[in-house]
Amino acid sequence: MKIVYTGEKDSRQYKSVIPQVIDKVMQADDKVVWLDADLMGCSGTKGSYGKSDRYINCGIAESNMAGIAAGLAASGLKPYAHSFGPFVSRRCFDQVFLSAGYANNPITMVGTDPGITAAFNGGTHMPFEDVALYRCIPGAIICDCTDVPMLESFLTQAKDLPGVKYIRVGRKDSRQVYEDGTQFTVGKGNVVRDGKDAVIVASGIMVHEALQAAKKLAEEGIDVAVIDPFTIKPLDEELIRTYAEKTGKVVSAENHNRIGGLTSAVEHALIGMPVKFGYVAVEDEFGEVGPQDYLRTRYDLTDEHIVNVIKGM
Amino acid sequence: MTLEEKKELQKFALQIRIATIECIKSRGFGHVGGSLSIADTLAVLYKRIMNYDPKDPGLETRDKLVCSKGHAGPAVYGTLALCGFIPYEQLYTLNQPATKLPSHCDRTLPGIDCTTGSLGQGTSQAVGIALGDKLQGRDCRTFLITGDGELNEGQCWEAAMFAAGKKLNNLVWIADWNKRQLDGSLEEILPQFDLAEKFKAFGFDTVTVAGDDVEGLYEALSRRSEDKPIAVVLDSVKGRGVKAVEESAGNHSMNVAPEVFDEWLKELRDKLAEMG
Numbered sequence: 302m303k304i305v306y307t308g309e310k311d312s313r314q315y316k317s318v319i320p321q322v323i324d325k326v327m328q329a330d331d332k333v334v335w336l337d338a339d340l341m342g343c344s345g346t347k348g349s350y351g352k353s354d355r356y357i358n359c360g361i362a363e364s365n366m367a368g369i370a371a372g373l374a375a376s377g378l379k380p381y382a383h384s385f386g387p388f389v390s391r392r393c394f395d396q397v398f399l400s401a402g403y404a405n406n407p408i409t410m411v412g413t414d415p416g417i418t419a420a421f422n423g424g425t426h427m428p429f430e431d432v433a434l435y436r437c438i439p440g441a442i443i444c445d446c447t448d449v450p451m452l453e454s455f456l457t458q459a460k461d462l463p464g465v466k467y468i469r470v471g472r473k474d475s476r477q478v479y480e481d482g483t484q485f486t487v488g489k490g491n492v493v494r495d496g497k498d499a500v501i502v503a504s505g506i507m508v509h510e511a512l513q514a515a516k517k518l519a520e521e522g523i524d525v526a527v528i529d530p531f532t533i534k535p536l537d538e539e540l541i542r543t544y545a546e547k548t549g550k551v552v553s554a555e556n557h558n559r560i561g562g563l564t565s566a567v568e569h570a571l572i573g574m575p576v577k578f579g580y581v582a583v584e585d586e587f588g589e590v591g592p593q594d595y596l597r598t599r600y601d602l603t604d605e606h607i608v609n610v611i612k613g614m
Numbered sequence: 615m616t617l618e619e620k621k622e623l624q625k626f627a628l629q630i631r632i633a634t635i636e637c638i639k640s641r642g643f644g645h646v647g648g649s650l651s652i653a654d655t656l657a658v659l660y661k662r663i664m665n666y667d668p669k670d671p672g673l674e675t676r677d678k679l680v681c682s683k684g685h686a687g688p689a690v691y692g693t694l695a696l697c698g699f700i701p702y703e704q705l706y707t708l709n710q711p712a713t714k715l716p717s718h719c720d721r722t723l724p725g726i727d728c729t730t731g732s733l734g735q736g737t738s739q740a741v742g743i744a745l746g747d748k749l750q751g752r753d754c755r756t757f758l759i760t761g762d763g764e765l766n767e768g769q770c771w772e773a774a775m776f777a778a779g780k781k782l783n784n785l786v787w788i789a790d791w792n793k794r795q796l797d798g799s800l801e802e803i804l805p806q807f808d809l810a811e812k813f814k815a816f817g818f819d820t821v822t823v824a825g826d827d828v829e830g831l832y833e834a835l836s837r838r839s840e841d842k843p844i845a846v847v848l849d850s851v852k853g854r855g856v857k858a859v860e861e862s863a864g865n866h867s868m869n870v871a872p873e874v875f876d877e878w879l880k881e882l883r884d885k886l887a888e889m890g
Binding site: 334357365370371373377396399400403404 | 780
């Protein structure tokens, strides 16, 4: 795997990538269907609606959409279903849990605008608990998307993975970390940057913050590793434990409530290890409205905060 | 329908009721009322309407049954046993450890097309199955059975909106209007006004039929529409077929002595014997 990170914004927006990938996946597999809940304009798939009967708009009814996705899976199809993060997690949790998970109907849920990326849609649209919910569905596979190549790799393989899959991904900007065409493996984390003094386990938009923090710390002679787990569940606990042992200091960084998400998962992976542990995550709070830059500091999801946590250990 | 054909269906419905009670008796308790109220519907579906092969329960082009009122599992299990999907003795494993016959239907059992029990959830799944069959060019239908209390769940109406909006004419929605839910009558708990009018307003081709009228059921379930899903409102009686159950106010889930189950079974077997 090749790291191409520069810190600059990718010229491609996620919502232009999603329809391209789904079109490609549909061409390769005639069992694939895409469901949306009156947000095709936001997932970038609106242009495909009406051109193929495999793009299905369910209207504003996410619980029904999740159940329909499960039924489509029972009939032999491979459904993807999209809405904003809170609506494909909280709003339809029981349907995803039972109709898909418990009933063994494989589906892929795509939640856009995770955490503070919901920005101007505000607290009603800002999921800080979606990963926590999905984590307690037995066998669920969860990805907090870092960049465009990861989105492409996840969406391409999700249709053939068992059980419930969930990806949280922005609609707009990202910063490319991985080379185009990178293939990610479920349960296998990536060492984005090596280091010996501490390790940051970061997902989604926090990978960028972690890399910036590592750069700042390097200037002070502190050599920090950054691990991106790819999937928060299953989590590459072995890789995290290896780096915990090697560095003695572990910090998780996530755009999510500290309860139930990556922080909880990493903490669990470290049970019984004599290491120091810290986190950068949303405290037990609701979301609120504002520009993403404002929210980034409001919730302390910054590279500076990561630096301070590591220095304070 | 000839008198002989009608009698055959009525006898089959009685056999389903007997199998249902034997199934529940094996565990000593279970959802008697809502199982008995759909026995005639299941008899007509499995004897005359649905296309299936018990030896190939996963056949893609089969007609599907989604019993969204999953607590009527014993009636479905009884039907599946009588139709050769599972051995009759398996009915006696209801709710035993590691059984494939839980209180609420689970699709790990051959012949169960959908896992149900959390009320309302079978509706969207049935809609998804019907849509999936259409998208894959299969000429088959999905029969969805919901309770009436179940229709308290808003998800049912989301599914209804979608089914009619997307013209799923391969979906038949059977609403078991037995007028009672767990805590009491629909009128006491949450009045539903005119169910048939509701389905009509949602865009269904709707018909109301007595829940134990096998001839009427056959006609209703044979209905086809060019561009609408079908709704069949079953004007039924909770606990139908066993007098003591019909008359019991708390017949949703019942826990009675083996001798009581035996009395019910005798009543049903006597009726079957009378039919010759």
